[in-house]
Amino acid sequence: MRPLDWAVLAASLLVIVLYGLWRGRGSNTMESYLLAGKTMPWYAMALSIMATQASAITFISTTGQAYVDGMRFVQFYFGLPIAMVILSATAVPIFHRARVYTAYEYLENRFDPKTRALASVVFLLQRGLSVGLTIYAPALVLSVILGWSDRVTTMIMGFSVIIYTVLGGIKSVTWTDVQQMLIIFFGLVVSLVTVIALLPQGVSLLDAMYLAGSAGRLNAVDLTFDLGNYNLWSGLIGGGFLALSYFGCDQSQVQRYLTGRSIAQSKLGLLFNAMAKVPMQFFILFIGAMVFVFYLFTQPPLLFHQAGLRSIQGPEYRVQYEPLEARYQAAFERRREAALGLVEARHRGDAARYTASEAAYRAAQKDLDSARRQGALMVERATGEKNFHDTNYIFLSFVTRYVPAGIVGLVIAVIFAAAMSSISGEVNSLATVSVIDIYRRHVRRDATDRHYLTASRLLTAFWGLYAVAFAGWAKGLGSLIEAVNIVGSLFYGTLLGVFVLAFFFKRVGGNAAFAGMLAGEAAILAAFSLTGISFLWYNVIGCLVAIGAALALSAAAPAAFPPPKPGA
């Protein structure tokens, strides 16, 4: 980082906080603080929805994933537009007309207090676990890249968000999300232009695409059906259910479209997301694929995680490391030669040379991948870390080493912006559910609006501080971080199931819905602990079991699981 980069980064962070404070002024009633007085236009909601979903680690990780494994991850988002259409037709008008602050408040109107309480607690548990990681994961990566302590990067992100979220409420959150999303879009375009400009002379964008494609890095669509990997079907079905759950039942997203000035504006916000999300993810992955092409001509390190690499460069590992490094360098040289041969053969239309170069290129790539895998295994043995990988460090390592001054600061600002937009949304929604579904419903029922506004501010500060503290604690979790991440995905299916029951099965009452939720959760936990099914399918399982169990109980024992009373 050079002085210009620091200036760009500092200015970006300062502008985000000041803009948030300015936009949040006048949030002095509970409705304006939690729902922006229902005044938001569609474009603000759309960008806020996208910004909340695009966490920093997704951004860092996605580019790295394309480098390592190609673009197949884009299929994960194929179900999202379908989910947006379903939610626009169902959840948006229902939530708006119910005039609720939270999605779970609606469950009491439709079922009973215990179903609302269970859904609220499930949300608080799930989001409470994930919010610390939303800060910690990018803070850790940025700390390695910037050479700071992860405590410092955590504090910068955490306290910047707390300042404007506590003072300005959802108005600040939404408008800073808009600003952060615009910074992200700009940063993405600049990143792609930069990486293409850094390709060697004589290698055009089209050449780069052929080179990436020949190495399997442009594999955006896979038609094979497989429960364990990303493919068209898991993306459409599993990804669709996940998007339905996330956007339909997770307060951090529901609250975004509850701020809309009308049902139509909220629908347009979701449908814009439906149109923009898949191309945006494709674009991010494409940047990663172009970084892969850049490293065809500039030797990459064996591992991008510097600390991991250093752990196997010491004298005790020299006997294994040096031959591995030599093999890696030789494979790189062979791949570089083959890549140049491929480009030349393509330009000359020499089919025979093209085929030969492509075979050599793919063989060298296999050797490189194998050397990297072996390096990662050595790090695991040296450090005791399980499942070591350097995917999250590839893009930022490229940026800090090869990108011109000023743009580095911009890209780091993009990472901060992406992290802050997700954290602010999560903190704001946690506070809203805590105030509306727990405090106002079970602790203090008839206080003044001013009292609840103060409670909302205090609980926002509490969840912000909790997130910072939890991020510090997450540091000690080591490999358990992955387990905690999976825990976050264990609850969505059940929540989706109970909302589907609420919207579409009018004969199902509160007892059956509550029992269905418990059955759905049991099914997800069984799938998680007893099978190797990908987490994407947990949402399908949880949702279907919750619905099936509630319907079966309503039919089999109507006395114990009665339908709702008329007018409920």
Add this chain to the structure above:
Amino acid sequence: MNADRGELPDEPPPFLGTWPRVYLTVIVYLAVVIALFYWFTRWFS
């Protein structure tokens, strides 16, 4: 905020006339995007 259903009208979309047409456009758009990505995958592999 208690349920106060039916008060808020569902306005028509600013384009295409009805919401079902807008939804259909989004689904067709998705199908086109997937088809383009599939072609992209095949072409460059």
